[in-house]
Amino acid sequence: MSSDGLLKALNDSQRYLDIVHKQHLSKSEAEWLVETTVSNFARHYNSGFIEYRKSVAEAGDFAAVEWTGQGATFKDALGRKYIDCIGGFGLFNLGWAHPKVVRAVQAQLEKSPLPTQELLDPLRGMLAHLLAEITPGDIQYSFFVSSGTEAVEGAMKLAKLYTRKSGFIAAVRGFHGKTTGSLSLTGKAIFRRPAMPLHNNIFHVPYGDADAVEQQLNIAREVGNDIAAVVMEPVQGEAGAIVPPADFWPRLRQICDEYEVLLIADEVQTGMGRTGTLWGVEHWNVVPDIITSAKALGGGVMPIGAFMSTPKIWSVLNSNPFVHTTTTGGNPLACAAAIAAINVTLEEDMVEQAATKGEYFIARLREIAAHHSDIYTNITGKGLLIGQHFVDDDIGYAVSSGLFKRGVLVSGTLNNSRVIRIEPPLVITREEIDTILNRLEDTLQELHASISTPSQPLQAQSSSQLADRADIAVA
Incomplete structure (x- = not known):
């Protein structure tokens, strides 16, 4: 790199900073x-x-x-x-720059923007506690990341660690992210094909067809394909706001229990009130084993995602807290935004x-x-x-x-x-x-x-x- 190039970068960066301010x-x-x-x-x-x-x-x-x-x-x-009318595809549930969320982030920024990685971060604990209070059933533990696709990746890893199985069933036209693991669940060839081969032992069924899920689980049992979890969006977002039949989610819960596989609800887009319930699965009174969240969780101010589960399933992470880590995920600024986002979501109904x-x-x-x-x-x-x-x-x-x-x-x-x-x-x-x-x-x-x-x-x-x-x- 020449000194002229570095000088140009210095001058350009200052001009960009002038615009920022x-x-x-x-x-x-x-x-x-x-x-x-x-x-x-x-x-x-x-x-x-x-x-x-x-x-x-x-x-x-x-x-x-x-x-x-x-x-x-x-x-x-x-x-x-x-x-x-896009809302950042679910980021801006609370609108652009909600003042209460912005103030929370500003206040935390004046103290500490990132964690030490060694000491206990109080905001991470606060946010995990709040999510335990607002998620359905006995979901109690959370791990924080910086995006929805990371949340799905973490949910997949947790399911594999707990069940000691490797397979997943997802939906045609479903969308779960574009990193390699979550992309393997995403049900669109236009995204999957360029990155093939992806995670193996993945099976796709028509969305809303509980019989197809059961049939795939039955086939997997017959031929020895070990399935860790069924992963679905409560309402398919990227596919075009597709609402499943009324009995789909209750039947998924019943089928997953019968075949001893986990049920993962990808609430990255549907969570935090988007569909008219706090979590999309609550339309059908279903409690999944693992929930993912992101997008609106950061209040439209900071990027944050989470995957959450029950004490029983989370035990595989508690026994070795370093089996899944992140340097910047769930940082104090992001957690401050999420805490404020939960507060505003409830306070402003x-x-x-x-x-x-x-x-x-x-x-x-x-x-x-x-x-x-x-x-x-x-x-x-x-x-x-x-x-x-x-x-x-x-x-x-x-x-x-x-x-x-x-x-x-x-x-x-x-x-x-x-x-x-x-x-x-x-x-x-x-x-x-x-x-x-x-x-x-x-x-x-x-x-x-x-x-x-x-x-x-x-x-x-x-x-x-x-x-x-x-x-x-x-x-």
Whole structure:
């Protein structure tokens, strides 16, 4: 590394820090930030994000670069305001930068941001105690990590240690993360195939089909495939807010007990009130053996995940506390955020908010879908985890981009636009929901007009077209 290169890094880092410390940007500063961000992503992070992010393709001369937010709305660097209907895919249950969570993190930052690794960290103990109080059944112990996929990895390891078995049953189209172990559970070829071979002894069944789970367990018993656990999302998020049949989770509990395998509920997205109960499995009064959590657990301020279980299962970790460790997972800042997030969730009755607002939102969306049956195929979901299902990707893309142009941020699933997820902060107001619905209706009316006009065929822009738009923004 040359001295000139290091000097440039020093100067660039100082300019970036100057931006970090600014609360407000001038127009020229904001335009510089947008251009620099697009350039940095394209040249140093991942150019694919520039090609596929609708915020770049649909925001005019300057891309939408996030800057600040409050409640269910945020502003980009240029001051343009949006209603957030993605919520960080479940991060922002409490809204953007909830003041109580921010204050807790700030207070802890002034004392100690990271643990010694040797002494006992009081906040880690506090958070574990709180989770024991709010999780179903006799779940009592927790281990903290920094993400949802790490939580799933830990749950898999715990299940293997306890059962001394290696196999898992998961669901087609399920999503559990993208590190190697959790990716082996994820039920989508587009994510799995490039990293094959993955964890062996993994079997996928149709989501919501308890008979298929039992059949797979029976086959495993017959041929000697030892199954440690069944891993499912209470409601499938990435698949499009898919709600299982009413008897699915109760039957899973019964089947797992009968075949002596563990039941793992992946609550990374559904937990902390998202679906209208504190934990998704509570819709069916089921107590799993292991629960994973992340996303909203950090209150939308810090990254934190957890896997939690009963004293009996946790005994394999208690006997050797160093069999599973992490240097930064569950650090004091993250635990402070999670403690505050639990407090706010209970104090502001986020669970009831998600239930009542979700019921209203879903009912209104179903009315809209019924009036546009040539565009919609279904509306699914529970609470404020909602899926709009369209006839094809092009329609979904057009709706998503049309809403963005009208100041509403939504998103397709990770690999298609046929399903548009609605996952706003739970603090979203009824007025904001009505605004979204009105703007959706406007988008659909415009869409119908474009379909009926031969000179304006409905089609998504190609990756090359989006890249061209990104190049214009950088120029």
